[in-house]
Amino acid sequence: MLPYIILGKQVYIPTYNLMFGIGLILGILVFESGLKKVALTRVEYERMYTIIPLSIVIAFIGALFFDYLVHGHLGGFTFYGGLVSGAIVFLIFLRIYNLNIYKFLNLLIPSVIIGHAVGRIGCFLAGCCYGKPTDSLLGVIFPAGSLSSLKYGMGTRVHPTQLYESVFLFLLFIVIIKLVPFYKRFGIYLTGYGLFRFLIEFLRGDNRGIIFNQEFFSPSQFISILLMSAGIIYLNKIVLPEGDIDELHSDNQTGTL
Structure with a gap:
């Protein structure tokens, strides 16, 4: 845990904000790289850089x-709140500008993943989003004054759920x-x-919130179920026209960025 980087007397950088900024920059760079690999008109390119900043701002407010x-x-901020609100704005403007929804959703996803992966490291450094107590060798002990020590007591080893999620997201980024x-x-x-996310929620030890007057499943788990359902429908029910598939593959035959 390292909540601040001290630069001098009364001069410091919150590591959570720093990692959020790094994740945002990496996400933009990955998206820019993806745009260069898919044939776009000048109008499409310019409209993307109208939509993306607005989506980021709305995602921040939604989180x-x-x-x-x-x-x-x-x-605090909740990732799912940012993801859903930002995605809604992104989709609305894709429709308004009559842009290919499939193309730009699939272009954007790697940026979301890499930004989120780096952001979770910020959560670990700040001590938020911690896990439940564990005797596992993977457990970590946060210092005095941290949120987990205040809840579970000094010296309590907890799951570093932030790092579990970060590692998963980096692997998912590579796979995708x-x-x-x-x-x-x-x-x-x-x-x-x-x-x-549905599974990792069972290891989270921080306040997960309450929904439907029950505490067994967290609000994030209900959203996770919706995401899984939407993903399965997308993969199994939506059939792209042949021309669209050829266009999407035109510069992405290997799926690399």
């Missing part, structure tokens, strides 16, 4: 608002850009991450 809904106070056909990226992400 803050959703955290308030499930916890009842301001001060190296092994998954371009037009299936979105479905694989929804299904894969939804399943992982």
